[in-house]
Amino acid sequence: MSYFKEIFYGGLSLIEGMAVTVRRLFHPLVTVQYPRKRIPLSSAYRGHTEFKIFEDTGTHKCIVCGNCEKTCPSGVIRLQGVKEKEKGPKTLTHYVIDFSKCSLCGLCVEICPTQTLQYSKEYELVGETRSDCVIDCLARLARQVEKQAEEKKTQGLAA
Amino acid sequence: MFGSEWFRLILGLLIVLGFASLNALFLVWLERKVAGHIQLRPGPMEVGPHGLLQTIMDAVKLMGKELILPAKADKRLFFLAPVLVFMPVLVGFLVLPFGPSMIIRDMNLGVLLVFAFSTFTVLAILAGGWASNNKYALLGAVRSVAQNVAYEIPLLLAVMSVVLMVNSLSFSEIVRSQKTIWFIFVQPVAGLIYLISATAETNRAPFDIPEAESELVAGFHTEYSGMGFGLFFLAEYTNMFIVCAVATSLFFGGWNGLFGISLGIPGVFWFLFKTYMLIFILMWVRWTFPRVRFDQLMNFSWKVMIPISLANLVVTAIVVKLI
Amino acid sequence: MKVKELEAIMLEKFPDAPLRRDETAMTGALWSIAVPVSGIRDVAKAFGSAGFFLESITALDFEDTFELVYHFNCYEPKSRLVVRMLCGHDQVPPSICDIFRGAGWLEREVHDFFGISFSGNTDMRPLLLPEDADYHPLRKTFGKVSAYHKREEIYG
């Protein structure tokens, strides 16, 4: 008797399973066709680091203390600065990160005394060579400043 | 000239060659779409409207790929196997009753021919698995042989009960006798057993143990690349069509409409519609269930399917005799 | 209960072994006992018959000696006990892989990283390192090292 019982209940369980999948057949889809449609990024998203643009100065506030370089576990960050005056602050000349080594721990952002580093929202970082992963943050900043200025201009025109 | 048997045969073969490959490509697309929508994703979308041309592009890609011959493989057998697997599948089309007058060759042994040839694919799978000189492929081939031996029996027993009722092995004869009532209503057990065995026969999930992707990498066609793999792939889908077409003509009334009501639709469309519905069910099953284990499959076949189909056959014989 | 019994056994077997009760909040163990190299099999047997399981075997490399640390734990009650064993740089401690079958791999790992071989463990192929590895990366003489201390500098 248990022989037929197992066949019966076994068959029933299979039909129940098929009911689950056929219901899904008419569900709305949960995926999006990626390059054509995108889902919004979360506000906390951590891309590679970049410089924050401060409203008051219109640029970054890096003082070339080198804390980020020292704290980075993987040696991602390289920066250089020069002293323009004998006893003045240093000015940043180079700030380069090798994103291929970065593990996105965020220690550099946390340790920065002037809080001039932030996470970018960049996620399409495909490159053909390793050197494509090397990001020059100062050049990036310059591009962003330019873009902002342009945006302001067009806004001004529109107004 | 036009009425001659030879002309009919050659024309039929040409149509079959065209239809079989296009149909297989369409079925691959359909499978991906069904799988996609069951899994809450759209499936192929990029090439052509709703990805319709995707499989054609895939076929082109496969044709452009290098055929890799593994070291120490049996060269002749290795290249013969994909051809062997595709040929009998094509022959099966010869006797399928697409419509009242749409049979390439209406033989009085049609049913027998289809099953004789479909068994042939096992030989090809064994040859391919053996010739690859790969342990996974060999395991897959061995599993395939054992599985097919076990499943041919209930499959044929289920078919036998229909044949007993009609007293003929000709497809057109069988379909004609289902004019008013389909055999699935008369022989539900046989129909179910046929469908289950057919799934095993075509090596589809949950009985896809010869290629058991997560166990044997790709089973018997592990070592095949390019069009060698492509032919195995096309054969699987064509085989699926044949098996479902046979089920349609044996149990679902072939070109007949439901209870003799044809709604003015030509028979061939009834036939194709029912065949594709059955194929859809096979796909639905595949994307729902996990794979059974090898020995459980055997147990299921020998301890459940064969006794039940035998009992069914005996009951059928008695009832037919009494009536 | 088991812990009390074990403690008695330990004290009886190794009367002069330093048994240190730990502040569990700090080290995560109830007590630790330092045993000589020859005593580890007896200890393991006692732990094994008391129903303990072996959590981990690891080693510390000091300038003067290796220290092998065995962590034993028990399902019920909470009682992690530590057996520590000083083992010279060229000493070969006995294996406990026949008492705890899972110890075989743990010992292989220690052998990988520190080059300590265990007598009685027949399978000493490298486990995590490549098959032909002849270096022992967690020794303080390998690669970049921040500090190499004597044992008393840390444990006093």
Place this chain on the structure above:
Amino acid sequence: MAEQDSTQEYRRIYTLNLGPQHPSTHGVLRILLDLDGEYIVKADPVIGYGHRGHEKMGENRQYKQFLPNASRLDYLSGMIFNHGFVLAVEKLAGIEVPERAKYIRVIASELNRISSHLLWFGTYIMDLGGFTPFLYAFDDREQILDILDSVSGSRLTYSYCRFGGVTRDVDSKFIEMTRAFLKRMGTRWADYDDLVTKNIIFIHRTRDVGIIDPELARQYGVTGPNLRACGVAFDVRRSEPYEVYDRLDFEVPTGSRGDALDRYNVRFKEMQQSCRIIEQALDQLPEGDFLTKKVPQKLSPPKGEVYAAFESSRGLSAFYLVSDGSPGPYRCHIRVPSFGNLNVLNEVLPRTLVADAISILGSIDVVIPEIDR
């Protein structure tokens, strides 16, 4: 004659190299199987393909620099390992953690546990040949990743915990999303039951397959759901509660036979218990700081050692840190649960079929990079 016999024996048993590239070895595990037909005679797992030297890295880094490494050990429960490492260092340095941070960590860890179990669920059914439950599980898992992404900014290797708290406070949106997720999961269990748990094929594939009895588990140091499946209710969250687990009410689900089906059921119930824990933790979540301000930038704990155990989704894990008073540990050893869980395969696999081996391997739920370290 005797010689002939031995050559026949030699031919009868052949070796199958399962992995390191195989669809269901989950990472880079290689198992050398000696087969007799399809039956396994001997199994020898070969590991170490993913050895990255995390322990050596730990010795050469400062404590906080090791934080990103911690989540890369068991990448599926990155939050829990991150949490565990932070616990160890906090014990070592005697750092007090604000109440709110403790709750946040527990919520994040339990969410991570569910996501890890969901991934295991999907891949396990995929090992058994069912592809669809995998994507359903990923759909659910995606919700968790979204929640954790919204608070930590990362989807897999979180680096969310810091010594003395967490990097970012949770907001009302996080709580709302988490509650919505719990509600959603409440409706999903029935579907999973219908699709998988009750499925006759699934039951046949897992029942009485790969039995680990309690004694075998003890010998090999098997922990986590694999141990609980053989009837031992051992859970670090219960036996030595860390953070606020002693204030939360949850059950430790156990099995009885210790086979693959029990392991499946235990993990499944564990997900439901994790949901309960999160719900309670959300209710009790106090106001306050999320990060204590008293931690110095250059953390140099006093001399001593710590062995901080915690329950990852795979079992008892622990960080064993020895401090020499410098800003980096003198020795950093990591006890990983998968090590023992995989080791036991040496004895479980023989006398089973190849198909069962895949089922057992999947049911044990190993994460290879965690073993390789």
